Amino acid sequence: MSTKVCILDYGSGNTKSVFNLIESLLPEVSISNSISAIEEATHIVLPGVGAFGTSMEKIHQTIPMDFLMDSLFVKKKPFLGICVGMQVMATVGFEFEENKGLEWIDGEIVKLNSNGFPLPHVGWNSISIKKESKLFQSIEDKSDFYFVHSYAFKPINKDLIISTTTYGEEFCSAIELNNLFGVQFHPEKSHYAGKKLIENFIHLK
Template identity: 35%
Template sequence: MVTIVDLGIGNIGSISKVLRYLGVEHEVVTGPDQLAVAEKIILPGVGSFSEGAKRLDETGFRAALLQAVQERGVPLLGICVGMQLLARTGFEGGECQGLGLIDGVVSKIDDMGGQLQIPHMGWNDVKLPSLPVFDAIPGLSCFYFVHSYAMLLNEEVEAAYAYYGQPVLAFVNKNNIYGVQFHPEKSQQAGLTFLRNFVEKC
């Protein structure tokens, strides 16, 4: 069973629709107690880091997610802002604290020295690492992005990058924790395969 966390900021319908298409049993949860029996967790998000961090605290999902992931070892996939919330700190909407599962900082792309138009919107190639979550996906594949902020890593973990005037973190993995800046649910066959791999192989 895959559990989709609804913080009220995610494209929940799109994720659920794709999982139904893949024949994956899943449920959408709005309360932290529902994570107690989760076997796989997806944390989607659109909008701002600060709003996501606020919702984590207001809903009680912050403590529940940390307990599930760190104590029970449940695989977690963060998507877009959901990936950014895995970081220690974010600066969208003011400095605030993420989940701290990845030692990283989320900053605006043009604050990192990039000079291309933001948001970064559209299809970009990503050079993929050799991991089970990317099985049956070509090593250089195209995924769909929509974002103005990105994570900068402060630790050595599995990572993959898109190039948008500069390297932009597209994927991160640390033990049972996975994050993608792109939208797999909008990335056609590569995205569908990625989601199936997360469900079946992580």
């Protein structure tokens, strides 16, 4: 079966940049929320730019969640959440107000304790790889990725954290639970390391 990537689009922006990167690696990629595209896909990506609460509202308005959940939790298709697309996997988010997340990974989205550094955290920063993951295959520890965020994922189970980054405090910059992967940074803006990470993701079985 050939690899097909479906990029979910809930109006959060940045989908085109993610599409362009994946298309440079793989011809079969679409931006779609259709049931058929989700069912035909072998891999699913949820990008994200913006606030947690607004993103959750748009996700429930635009994405057929029953079919997505079947793809991820029954058929076990690899899933990658990017930035807010990672954050919405949490139980709850506290950006502006408390909002329920997708509840796929137990944890909270809380404001970064930047210890005086300006927020949002914008620009290049390095990751510290905490455990072996296929997502980071052939990516060196301390590689730089591009970040834009003020909030971060605090999972209940710290063993799910596959990389951290420090900006005032150490925070979770990548997470993995079975077939679910999330990155706080933007691989589509992260040059070689970001391209390699996306390549690793689309080769997951």
